[in-house]
Amino acid sequence: MHRSGGTYGTVGYFALRSVDVPPHKPEGTVDTVLGVVEKSFGGVNSTVFRQVNKARDWWKLPTPIALLNLRALRDDLREYNLYDTRTPGERTPSEDLPPYRTYDGADQDPYDPEMGKVGTRFGRNAPIDATAPEPLPERMEPNPRLVASKLMHRDVFKPATTLNVLAACWIQFQNHGWFGHGENSPSEYIDIELDDNDEWPEGTPMRVRATSPDRSRADTEGDPPTYVNTVTHWWDGSQIYGSTEARNRELRTGASGKLIVEDGMLPNESDKKLDGVDRTGFADNYWIGLSLLHTLFVKEHNAICDHLASVHPTWDDEKLFLTARLVNAALMAKIHTVEWTPGILNTPVLDRAMNANWYGVLPRWTREKFGHLGTEMIGGIVGSAQDHGTAPYAITEEFISVYRLHPLxxxxxxxxxHTDDSLIDTVDFDPIQGKGTRPTIRRYGWSNLLYSFGVANPGAITLKNHPKALTDHVRLNGDRVDLATIDIVRDRERGVPRYNDFREKLRKSRITRFEDLTDDPELAEAIREVYNDDIDRVDLQVGMLAETPPPGFGFSDTAFRIFILMASRRLKSDRFYTDDYTPEVYTPEGIRWIETNNMTDVLLRHHPELAPALDGVANAFAPWNRIAE
Structure with missing residues (x-):
């Protein structure tokens, strides 16, 4: 394993290649000159804000200066917080890359066709030598169940009043397209001893299946453990399309490029153990919140197919499917970038920043009229030159950790x-998940469920707010789990640094007092007691959930540091959002579909009856209008 040095085309990772990297644009063009100027500006900008941030938090600065500060933070993170876990070696170049997404995520990069493919390793945002799990028994101190029960289990529901429950569903929907560690080990367990007063139904010890090891890794490497992604690393909609061709073919009609929809629903899983779960690309931990979005975007895929077929009547099933997938995945990426993210990080600075990620600083009409102009900063990441930064692209273990958003x-x-807001029923989580998913949808109907989720609030991302149903949850495989405990165990098992070490790796100051961790003195004392007065033992999850977020933010600034790095990287490393985000690849009709549609458009295309609830709502992830009879 190694950390690649330099930027795209320089020493380190790319030095392993036997061919030169061609420039994105011919030398001497305006874009090349602008790129050199922007890179020089970035270096000066970072130097300035390293000094500014010693005295002032970025969110306390005026909006234009705060935006420059975020740019500096992102540039530093790109330079110092990307680490490759793969074994150094020769990569076999691929001369011809297909103008579509492959089923398994291969062939994204001409010099490293395996990059981001299903079955490749997760990367890291911390130095490799800092990711070794602590030795036992220190690793289990303090007891993860004690941490969970005292600090994470919900005492009373704390709502996030600026969001609706679809926002909670959305991030799980997206996570399933980004990463999966696969089935846990069938034979290796992490045992958690419980005290005599613990009411865990199965008694002591609590047994948590270990993460399945990386079978491709030689034991002689001597580096910390690594794990592989069982889905593609790319932002490619694999949660609905699958990460293998075999799975994908099971989901398609075989005609007109379309995916299977039967009586308005996705097909039922054929495995009897999964009866009641939709057959889709990735259905782990399935419930109605996921089914709502999986089904909605399968229907959106089919609508895109119809539109493309009307313009290109000679296209066959495969051409229609591959092109519609490109468009649908890009639309989901855009919705996440310019709608979901400004919804959960609700400040003018982040609204501007995330729109700039997609569109750049120029007015949107310039993209519609002229396409991408200038550099990443001027014209946006989307349509700029593909660049992996200082390491080959991969989802990272730290990124997975900051997206443990179960309190939602x-x-x-x-x-x-949905017609009059009258109460039909009140249910808890258990009957609407797993095998209860499809029966629930049939019972209440799409319109009522979407409306119900649209007007209700999710939980706030804070301590003592992990959902009760998930602190004693029986999975479809029969495992009984406390997800709050598992959130602590997984970070320790996979060598994700504890809170203070994590902050330090991101060049944030270490917390020295429990009173600096949270504004709530009672909570600070509870954390102190659990961690036996040792601030450096505080787990990452506890620290992030305790931390007071910037104004308007739904989660902590510490978590946000990984977010601003990886949110941009998921676009910048993907050639279908950079070099190949063109009318030639997507078709003019496909580009127009992406650029002119948003989440509200998708909802109303398939559920026009929801128009009154969405009328005047600026963001579909904010609370909808309550409908009076």
């Missing part, structure tokens, strides 16, 4: 009639 899930759900 409510305990109770009011099912309401």
């Amino acid at each position: 899930i409510p305990d109770d759900y009011e099912i309401r009639d």
Whole structure:
């Protein structure tokens, strides 16, 4: 394993290649000159804000200066927080890359066709030598179950009042397209001893299946453990399309490029153990919140197919499917970038920053009229030159950690009639997940469920707010789990640094007092007691959930540091959002579909009856209008 040095085409990772990297644009063009100027500006900008941030938090600065500060933070993270876990070696170049996404994520980069493919390793945002799990028994101190029960289990539901429950569903929907560690080990367990007063139904010890090891890794490497992604690393919609051709073919009609929809629903899983779960690309931990979005975007795929076929009547099934997938995945990426993210990080600075990620600093009409202009900063990441930064692209273990957003899930759900807001039923989480997913949808209907989720609030991402149903949850495989405990165990098992070490790796100051961790003195004392007065033992999850977020933010600034790095990287490393985000690849009709549609458009295309609830709502992930009879 190694950390690649330099930027795209320089020493380190790319030095392993036997061919030169061609420039994105011919030398001497305006874009090349602008790129040199922007890179020089970035270096000066970073130097300035390293000094500014010693005295002032970025969110306390005026908006234009705060935007420059975020640019500096992102540039530093790109330079110092990307680490490759793969074994150095020769990569076999591929001369011809297909103008479509492959089923397994291969062939994204001409010099490293395996990059981001299903079955490749997760990367890291911390130095490799800092990712070794602590030795036992220190690793289990303090007891993860004690941490969970005292600090994470929900005492009373704390709502996030600026969001709706679809925002909670959305991030799980997206996570399933980004990463999966696969089935846990069938024979190796992490045992957690419980005290005599613990009410865990199965008694002591609590047994947590270990993460399945990386079978491709030689034991002689001597580096910390690595793990492989069982889905593609790319932002390619694999949660609905699958990460293998075999799975994908099971989901398609075989005609007109379309995916299977039967009586308005996805097909049922054929495995009897999964009866009641949709057959889709990735259905782990399935519930109605996922089914709503999986089904919605399968229907959107089919609508894109119809539109493309009307313009290109001679295209066959495969051409229609591959092109519609490109368009649908890009639309999901855009919705996440310019709608979901400014919804959960609700400040003018982030709204501007995330729109700039997609569109750049120029007005949107310039992209519509002229396409991408200038550099990443001027014209946006989307349509700029592909660049992996200082390491080959991969989802990272630290990124997975900061997206453990389980407090978003409510305990109770009011099912309401979308026509008059009348209460139909109140249910808890258990009957609407797993095998209860499809029966619930048939019972209440799409319109009522979407409306009910649209007007209800998710949980706030904070301590003592992990959903009750997930602190004693029986999975479809029969495992009984406390997800709050598992959130602590997984970070320790996979060598994700504890909170203070994590902050230090991101060049944030270490916390020296529990009172500096949270504004709540009672909570600070509770954390102190659990961690036996040792601030450096505080787990990453606890620190991030305790930390007071910047104004308007739904999660901590520490988590945000990984976010601003990886949110941009998922676009910048993907050739279908950079070099190949063109009318030639997507078709003019496909580009127009992406650029002119948003989440509200998708909802109303397939559920026009929801128009009154969405009328005047600026962001589909904010609370919708309550409908009066």
